[in-house]
Amino acid sequence: MAPIDPLASGFVGVFDSGIGGLSVLQALRVEMPHERFIYWSDSAYAPYGERSDAFVIDRCNFITKQFFARGNVKSVVIACNTATAVGIESLRLQFPQLKFVGVEPALKPASGVSNTGRIGVIGTHATLQSARFAKLLDKVLADAAPDACEFIMQPCQGLALAIERQTANAHSGSQEVEELCALYLKKMGSFGHAPGQIDTLVLGCTHYVFAQDIFRQLLGPTVNIISTGSAVAKQTQRLSMDSRLEKTSKAVWGSDFLNEDQPQKSIELWTTGPLSALEKAAKRWLTLPPDCCHRWAPSSI
Helix, strand or coil, X not given: CCCCCHHHHCEEEEEECCCCCHHHHHHHHHHXXXXXXXXXXCHHHCCHHHCCHHHHHHHHHHHHHHHHHHCCEEEEEECCHHHHXXXXXXXXXXXXXXXXXXXXXXXXXXXXXXCCCEEEEEECHHHHCCHHHHHHXXXXXXXXXXXXXXXXXXXXXXXXXXXXXXXXXXXXXXXXXXXXXXHHHXXXXXXXXXXXXXXXXXXXXXXXXXXXXXXXXXXXXXXXXXCCHHHHHHHHHHHHHHCCCCCCCHHXXXXXXXXXXXXXXXXXXXXXXXXXXXXXXXXXXXXXXXXXXXXXXXXXX
């Protein structure tokens, strides 16, 4: 039997409220170099962390339908902590035939590397206040027992949006992002390896990966900084290899997302926001040319 060409057999959909999910797409491309990806940046509505649950769920459903409209979706990666926390269960109920992979703060890996037992977690308010995060936290604490482990949570209002703005304005400085990072780290307390200090920081938003160099400068070389991209990529590869989903036609959802006759590329990036911002982000973080980027501009979004 001839090997299946991944470019001909379907694609993996990836979405986020903005450019943050490109950090997950980076890891996916490393883990699955021959896979075809379609990425959706919902920048017109970013950040999700400052939206209502109902609004986020509605956007998640809309974007998933756009992936179905493109053809055979092997799996969908929700490359957004807020969308995962708020919307993944609804998506699984709405689209039971589809495999979803979400991202969530890497609490368990962090507990495994911390020596002081004090771990900082930064994320959006929606992520850190969600029932899904509370359930994850309870499980990690229970699994860690009898070893003591303390998580210090810090919502970072405005940080994801500041990272979006910095990336969109490629020639501007990073002062706003740096100031916000410093502000929220200060609120969490002392970092280091002495008893009582926080020795591990969990990046609980995919946007924050793009500020990792700033966090490293502020925290020094020895504090652990944990993100989730690699683990998500490995899980997605497993699901995509196992997927036997039937191709779904455009008629099912009635969308004009893409022209059926358009040549398929190994990677396509779409945005509901300014096209130039996505182009700059794609070039900066993924070294992708502008012709990979497209803007979704129906009569009404």
